[in-house]
Amino acid sequence: MRAGDPTGWFERLYTEAERGEADVPWDRGSPHGLLVEWATARELTGAGRRALVVGCGYGRDAEYLARLGFTTTAFDISPTAVRVARERHPDSPVDYRVADLLDPPAAWRRGFDLVLESMNVQALPPEVRVAAFGAVGEPVAPGGTLLVIAAGRDEAEAPPAAPPWPLTRTEIDSFAGDGLAPVDVEALRDASAVLRWRAEFHRPA
Incomplete structure (x- = not known):
């Protein structure tokens, strides 16, 4: 970050x-539990719809959405992560790409029925995070949904010295903008009282 490369x-x-x-601390063998719970409660089906996974890592969430029937694109800024994701899922229908959230392909704008942002923006420093809030919602198509999953902290709680920086409710609300409106913002605490956000935003058709 001192070298001016906050995502390197x-x-x-x-x-x-x-x-x-x-x-890789987020490398788990299954999709994020808060994603699965959300999709199951809605009996989510992706047939005929497109999904985009932000910061896909090794592809656990992307593969899950593909199994639900979404035509899924997943990207990461790390070429190594994308290559390993392809190697781990050699027969996958997911379109894995190397891309930068802050400079995505123009063709993605308003192109996806579901956009998933899970635990990525919280790893960005404040000066980059502000731009990322708006960038995450850009690919959401009219009638589409943005789902955000993030670690959380209370407004009065000081952020840690190093990433990840759990997000406050104010920061979660910052994902709404440019036509996106909040549908449901859940503050969830596990057995250890650790705060997690699961927030759903919608762009009117």
Whole structure:
């Protein structure tokens, strides 16, 4: 970050993990539980619809959405993460791409019925995070949905010195904009009282 490259550490982490020198802390074998719970409650089906997964990592959430029937595109800023995702899922229908959230392909604008942002924006420093709030919603099509999953903290709680920086309710509300409106913002606490946000936004048709 001091070098002016606030997202470069993602590629470094994935490269070191491939060499066995580091662990990717969010590398789990199953999709995020808050995503699965949300989709199950709505009996979500993706037939005939497109989904975009922001910061897909190794593809656990993207593969889940593809199994629900979505035509799924998933991207990450780390070329190593994207390559490993393709290797892990050789027969996958997911279109894995290397892309930057802050400079996405123009063709993605308003192009997806569901956009999933799970635990990525919280890893960005404040000066980048502000731009990311708006960028996340840009691909949501008219009539589409943005689902945000993030670690949370109370407004009065000081942010940690290093990433990830859990998001406040004010920051979660910042995803609404440019036509996106909040549908449901859930403050969820686990057995250890750790706060998680699950927030749904909608763009009118």
